[in-house]
Amino acid sequence: MYLRAVHEESSTKALLEFIHRNPLGLLTTAIPSSQYPFLQSSHIPWVLDVISEDPDASVKGRLRGHMAKQNPQSKAMIELVTGSPSTSQLQEDVMVLFTGPHHHYVTPKFYTETKPSTAKVVPTWNYAAVQVYGKATIYYESSSQQTSEYLSQQIHDLSQLCETSIMGYTGEANREGPWNVSDAPDRYIEIMKKNIIGIEVTIEKIGGKFKMSQEMGKGDREGVIEGFNSLGSDVGKSLACLVKERGELKDAEAAKESK
Template sequence: MYVPHFNAWDDQAAIRQMVADVGSAQLITTGPDGYPLATLLPVVWRGETVIAHLARANKHWKAIGADQPALLVVTGPQAYISPGWYAAKAEHGKVVPTWNYSVVQLTGRATVHDDVDWLQGAVDELVEHHEGHRDARWRTTDAPEKYIRGQLRAIVGLEIAVERVEAKAKLSQNRSEADRDGVVAGLLAEPSPDAHLVAEQMRVTGGVSR
């Protein structure tokens, strides 16, 4: 991933929190014909391992060999940045549109799991991740055991041993304070919730990668 020094993001706790908040990733591997395969998956990242699952009917998993290299791409809030928001537009006009975003790429080796007991543990962990904060949380034990076991047979598990973490926060860090203030104001006036989230990220970082 191309990461200019001012967009480099090395706050490991914040990186993990973003992955947890997004909760999904694009799994990208290479098929036997050399062409890339991609599937959006729910993920849980714990320690140096990411667990996920995909539908058994999805042929992607059949193209994943033992310890095959895999890339997981987790994309955070993103938004178009209008050059009209920059203070520099009125000063010299030498401004162009851009795109602000945060992204995490996890690279590692993938292992497919077809064992129902492993899948039960993976699904329970995923459910707990999303249900744990609820007062009336749902658990797989709330459904008939036979039904759950049948559902587990319709999916295949995936475990990625993470070898490299790359993160980028492109939040106008290379612009002046006046330009950044203009971008934040412009984003907050947009109807897109993502635009508001990007503005909040810019406020938190102060336009400086952390």
């Protein structure tokens, strides 16, 4: 990921919180195989376990997820570790990319300061993303108790995260209670578990950015905010708030450095 200083988020805590709020990540692997593509990617919802917010820590957290066993990416990973113990670590790093829920094209017409004066503006795209690298351990042997226990815990934790944090089914303030894995028949869950593999990724390197027009002058940023608000959409309103927030952070940092 290209991390231009003006867009980069340097706080490990903020990056981990971003993952927690946006748990759907794109897992990418590079695995030599005679049967499957070298590069493969899959969208997976993850449970994040924070270990350390220290940017110098060797491992900052763990991502726990699961994938369909019939997924070609799963098959390539299983092929690579066949003959190893039932819990096996891939030797090469994997990458997981998380993106914010809202992103949008930015037309040069939004730049109310620079466009009228010099016309030296071009279109761009505003978005937020976090990228992590680390080692992946896969749990693929259905008969293994360790695999069974890992999958049971991961499925439970993921469903609780999504039911409560995303859907708001907390059982409080007249809200419905969350769906629980135990609501489904035990035998059915056991069958489902035999058709998935578990994957755990250690977060050894993390980086991210909020590309929200911070590189523009204040007048142009105000034009972008007005432009997004004028779209009359939830996406536009959300991005207008982010452009304002990130612009204010940039101005505050600049003021601090000038003292």
